[in-house]
Amino acid sequence: MKLLITLLSLTFFSCNDHHHSSLKEKLHKLDQSMGGKGPVESEQILKDRLDDFSYQKSRWNKKNDFYVLERFDKFKIGKCQQCHDSSKKIPNSASNHKEVSLLHANKEVMNCKTCHNTKDTWNLHMLNNEKVSINHPYKLCSQCHFEQVEDWSHGAHGKRVGGWHGKRVIKNCTSCHNPHKPQFHNQMPKVTPNFLKYKR
Amino acid sequence: MRNFISNLFKHNKKTSSSQCPVFSQDKTTTRVDEEKGAKQILDKKQNRRSFLKGMTATAGAGASLMAVGASNLIDKDAKEKAALKWEEFFKGNYRVMTEDEKKATVKRLEELSRINNNQNVSISADAPLEGVLFGYAFNISKCQGYGDCIEACIEENNLDRKSNMQYIKMFEMDHGKLNVESGDAAYFHQVPKDDKFYIGTQCMHCENPPCVPVCPTGATWKEKDGIVVVDYDWCIGCRYCEAACPYWARRFNWAEPEVPKEKENKNQHYLGNRKKMKGVMEKCTFCVQRTRKGQEPACVEACPTGARVFGNILDPNSEIRYIIENKKVFRLKEELGTEPKFWYYMD
Amino acid sequence: MVRNFIHFCSDSFKYSLSGKNLYHVWMGTLTFFMIVGAFFYSKQVTHGLVVTGMNDYVSWGLYISNFTFLVGLAAAAVMLVLPAYIFSDKDFHNIVLIGEGVAVGALLMCLAFVTADMGGPERAWHLLPGIGYFNWPESMLAWDVLVLNGYLALNLFVPMYILFQRWQGKTPNKKVYLPFVFLSIFWAFGIHLVTAFLYAGLPARPFWNNALLGPRFLASAFAGGPAFILLLLGVVKKFSNFKVDAQIKSKLALIITVAAQINLIMLGSEIFKEFYTPTEHSISAFYLFFGVGEHNALVPWIWTSITLNIIATVTLTIHKFRSNPKFLYPSCVILFIAIWIDKGMGLVIPGFIPSPLGEFVEYQPTLVEVAVSLGIWAFGLFVLSVLVRLGFAIEQGYLRKNQNSN
Structure with missing residues (x-):
């Protein structure tokens, strides 16, 4: 009787084959069945949410399109053209923009002119002096941080x-990292951990 | 039969107090209801449950309804509340409900929320999206232990504030081990600390979830989009799934959960962040109320360092797919064969 | 026949209400504990399980510990049934009903403990196949529900039939009850194996996830259960004039001894596995036997259990002591206590400490839990007292149809 029960239960338990196929196999199978396509865009579910953001298309990643958040209207200091107007003459002094402290790479690697061009303050420039829009700073960052930018793209x-x-809109490098002082800050955790009440 | 009973209660509201609704039932209504009932005979489970209901109803409702119908003193809301609670108690497992039943129960729950708490919530019963299997990635190099994720999760999912229930657990780790067992989950100081790194855990939404087969009533299961869910109204609170989970992902409501009314997130899902009761299990649901509408879970959205990534692993162009295929990923307790859909990686 | 049966029930009921003063004092004490237990249970129903000492880290506590132990006690009835029917031992034949009475009492206690532990006992109907969703055969808990209720049914039907027949003065028809008796023998092994598989089937808990757990459960059940029955027979002999054969004592004692020895060997095997080459999976065993850091609440318990176990087993092994009631009965008592600790606190609680993510949270039962547990034990003993008295009375001819009860 006991043997019968064991045998019976074995047949039941062995039926659950689907529990043991690996995730990778499942992915492969489903990929193939869908002809390698992604999910069906059934509705513009996120149209409302994306409307809150201003973004531009990035051509960085040739394979999949994505959009980056604009940076131009985010500057707190003020619009560059308030001072950098072609009509005005600005003394070339190292004491300009004293409020900005550069804590990025060390002095031998980087200074203001590495990225900024005093003649064309609307844009940044690459190592080969090619122009880079402020809305697409990743091109600039990728010169040193090419691994991070590749990952980011x-x-x-x-x-995101x-x-x-839906549409892939991602934050720009400078949306999170202050280019002059990119390090993340220290803070207290937002909540007390639940486990704390059990610790003596 | 079921419609007959519910019609009885509805009828009760409209008839005057002196009439006894049981005996003044309109003949045509009964015939129509019986026809509907005949169609439902095909659904055996429904019939058996409603039979049980009917038995108890005939015994109790006869006496109580006569009393209730005869007295106008009882509040209309209380009558409605009683009727709703009655229906809710006898409903079946969400897992095997028809679309209509799901819609009905969601409506009842919204009504109960309005009556009980004076709170207008919207509970959805969104089905899984086609061609979607959710996956999650956690970047250990990026996490600084800030805990914005935990705060967002608590607010989004209406977690019990009294017991400080948290689906997410954050560990402060020493270098040299990737084992969360060696981490400290009780840290509460300025983060990040210089010589430490941070790992977070939550429900891994395994493809072979060990918590699913152990449930004696089938109150927890894996949905088609990969989310492991709990039907809070079906759970009997035996806590076997809590013992079975290798990632300590499940939470039990030891007491009645308390959520401040003004902080309650009113966008709810039946399987997600709706109000729970004491004695039932709950856990992270990958914010099913958000993700089935295309939004990211609250923790992913809240993370200031971008350490959390979420997406559809069936989409070959998704971010999560890129991470799984190109970064050096690992999962916790791989040797248990649970196939969690929560990957960790480092830069 | 139905009228006869009703008469039998009412006769039995009347018999259980009457007895010597000592009987009434005993039943009264038990009733008191039951009422206290019910009162504290009402607190649990009102406030939720937060009134217990359990939490998300140690999610099963005193209730499930007692449940696990009591399933073993219920299974131990087979140790009387087996010799009586398989080996046709006449001595055992007379006391088989006692074993089945113990099984019924223990099973009712099991069901009570599980109900007390549930977060939503009013939803227990969700388990019923048809109107609910019975997750069988996937869930071991579903298996447990099935086998426990089946065993309860078996142990209610067979004695009820036998007693009913005897009460009428008829001889019970072997063809009617013998198949169920044989079924119950295998079923007894089944119930305890299934309960063991509940634990052993969880890879999340390495302390439980081993192959020896099932056999260990059986060994400890067959040591502790018959010990309890032996003590019960001693009590019966002392406080009543029911006749209990002297041979039974020595045979039962032998069964207990062998089972206790096997239990110790299995314990040794487990200790070797955990401590010879400890891995991270052994940490629960370290917590239990030696404590980890400042967490060592269970260490005195387990060492008491092991010491008592060894003393009892050694004493019972020596024939001179085993045949001497002055040593036999105390040995049974300490063996019973040792196995209760070992299976309850020493199995269920360490499985949760540390948690799967390495957190150490210790467990302390609250007054509510202790009161409810005592209440349920009192309930079980109450049922047992009624059934054992009834069983003996009818078996030995004191209670018959159309006759005033003793």
């Missing part, structure tokens, strides 16, 4: 806005 670094579905 594919989603392994940085933040809007949602996981």
Whole structure:
């Protein structure tokens, strides 16, 4: 009787084959069945949310389109053209923009002129002096941080806005990192951990 | 039969106090209801449950309804509340409900929220999206232990404030080990600390979830989009799933959960962040109320360092797919064969 | 026949209400504990399980510890049934009903403990197949529900039939009850194996996830259960004039001894596995036996259990002591206590400490839990007292149809 029960239960338990196929196999199978396409865009679920942001298309990643948040209207100091107007003459002094402290790379590697051009303050410039828009600073950052930018363009670094579905709009490098002082800050954790009440 | 009973209660509201609704039932209504009932005979489970309901109803409702119908002193809301609670108690497992039943129960819950708490919530019963299997990635190099994720999760999911329930657990780790067992989950100081790094855990939404087969009533299961969910109204509170989870992901409501009314997130899902009761299990649901509408979970959206990534792993162009295929990813307790859909990686 | 049966029930009921003063004092004490237990249980129903000492780290506590132990006690009835029917031992034949009475009492206690532990006992109907969703055969808990209720049914039906027949003065028909008796023998092994598989089937808990857990459960059940039955027979002999054969004592004692020895061997095997080459999976065992850091609440408990266990087993092994009631009965008592600790606190609690993510949170039962547990034990003993008295009375001819009860 006991043997019968064991045998019976074995047949039941062995039926659950689907529990043991690996995730990778499942992915492969489903990929193939869908012809390698992504999910169906059934509705513009996130249109409202993305409307809160201003973004531009990036051509960095040739394979998959994505959009980056604009940076131009985010500057707190003020619009550059208030001073940098072609009509005005500005003394070339190192004491300008004293409020900005550069804590990025060390002095031998980087100074203001590495990225900024006093003659064309609307834009940044690469090592080969090619112009870079302030809305696409990643081109500049990739000169040194090419690994991070590569990761960022594919989603392994940085933040996406809007949602996981639909148009891929991601934050720019400078949306999170202050280019002059990129380090993250220290703070207290936002909540007391639940486990704290059990610790003596 | 079921419609007959619910009609009885509805009828009760409209008839005057002197009439006894049980005996003044309109013949045509009964015939129509019986026809509907005949169609439902095909659905055996429904019939058996409503039979049980009917038995108890006939016994109790006869006496109580006569009393209730005869007295006008009882509040209309209380009558409605009682009727709703009655229906809710006898409903079945969400897992096997028809679309209509799901819609009905969601409506009842919204009504109960309005009556009980004077709170207008919207509870959705969104089905899983086609061609979607959710995956999650956590970048250990980026996490600084800030805890914005935990705060956002608590507010989004209406977690019990009294017991400080948190789906997410954050560990402060020493270098030299990737084992969360060696981490400190009780840290509360300025973060990040110089010589430490941070790892967060939550429900891993395994593809082979060990918590699912152990449930004696089938109150927890894996949905088609990969989210492991709990039907809070079906759970009997035996806590076997809590013992079975290798990632300490499940939470039990030891007491009645308390959420300040003004802080309650009113966008709810039946399987997600709706109000729970004491004695039932809950856990991270990958914010099913958000993700089935295309939004990211609250923790992903809240993280200031971008350490959390979420997406559809069936989409070959998704961020999560890129991470799994190109970064050096690992999962916790791989040797258990649970196939969690929560990957960790480092830069 | 139905009228006869009703008469039998009412006769039995009347018999259980009457007895010597000592009987009434005993039942009264038990009733008191039951009422206290019910009162504290009402607090639990009102406020939720937060009134217990359990939490998300140690999510099963005193209730499930007692449940696990009591399933073993219920299974131990087979140790009387087996010799009586398989080996056709006449001595055991007379006391088989006692074993089945113990099984019924223990099973009712099991069901009570599980109900007390549930977060939503009013939802227990969700388990019923058809109107609910019974997750069988996937869930071991579903298996447990099935086998425990089945065993309860078996242990209610067979004695009820036998007693009913005897009460009428008839001989019970072997063809009617013998198949169920044989079924119950295998079923007894089944219930305890299934309960063990509940624990052993969880890879999340390495302390439980081993192959020896099932056999260990059986060994400790067959040591502790018959010990309890032996003590019960001693009590029966002392406080009543029911006749209990002297041979039974020595045979039962032998069963207890062998089972206790096997239990110790299994314990040794477990200790070797955990401590010879400790891995991270052994940390629960370290916590239990030696404590980890400042967390060592269970260490005195387990060492008491092991010491008592060894003393009892050694004493019972020596024939001179085993045949001497002055040593036999105390040995049974300490063996019973040792196995209760070992299976309850020493199995269920360490499985949760540390948590799967390495957190150490210790467990302390609250007054509510202790009161409810005592209440349920009192309830079980109450049922047992009624059934054992009834069983003996009818078996030995004191209670018959159309006759005033003793």
